[in-house]
Amino acid sequence: MSRQRIPLITELPLVIWLVLVWGALWQDFSAGTLVFGAIIAYVVVNVFYLPPVELTGRFNILWLIPFIGRFLVKLVAASAEVFWLALTRGPRLRNAVVAVELRSHSDFLVTATGHAISLIPGSLVLEVDRSTSTLYLHCLNVTSSEDAEVVRRDVLATEAWLVRIMGTRADLASLRAEEARR
Template identity: 45%
Template structure:
């Protein structure tokens, strides 16, 4: 096993141990030891696949992503609240397949997480091999609205790649956008 793989496992074990201690609500040597033992067992029984990250964090892209994400969060929350309190209206929904342009594991995960955190959308399935996210969307009642949502997801993917992506991923996004 490589040094990077050992480092990743140690970080995962430390994270799981901290979560264990938070769940127990006490920070004692016994809780720490018990959490560490459980973390090691979990990592042996359920080994994590290796995750490669060829990109780097770009502060300007991260700022753009964060500002737009917060805006999307506020707007979507208001839209869902309006749908919830509309009397006599049954909101329509759809499951939309979105093919990501850069379907790396990291990009799939970050896009899916950001999408699921915004009210009104939820990832129901992922085709990892083909790079497709299946998203349940609230308030979609026409093919045009579904296309707008799909374009929004691809825009989100572009912002994530701008903030965290590798040069190759950024080049793919730039070529497709041009």
């Protein structure tokens, strides 16, 4: 079964990423390694290809840097929280499964958000509903509906950051409109 060709521009980010991985693995970023890596990456991408990742065509590095900072701070906070809960609560811990409906319907962004929130507000993605882009999260130490509301707000804030970094133009516009309404 043959598939339609993917234009080079769509697979270019993947090829570049593979070349960087190749260079990092050899611990050598000289021209020879990179050229050979590029050939291997091109072959790999074309012979063993996966379904194409639909990027959104936007990438804003100015939002990425503060996001990484926020991510690291929150990661430390989340780890400390798990440590603290393990020490003080342990077996008496109470949790909840919270549904959060995301704004974006792009698979790429839902995946990115799912990854980010698995690590930062202390939640675990149990299930994803693609049709409504709803994430079902297992959250530690949620005892009331206010706590669940805090989790929801936190997840939507993380999604808003990711939309600003690499969301589609439509998502960004609706996010702006939502903020203007507030």
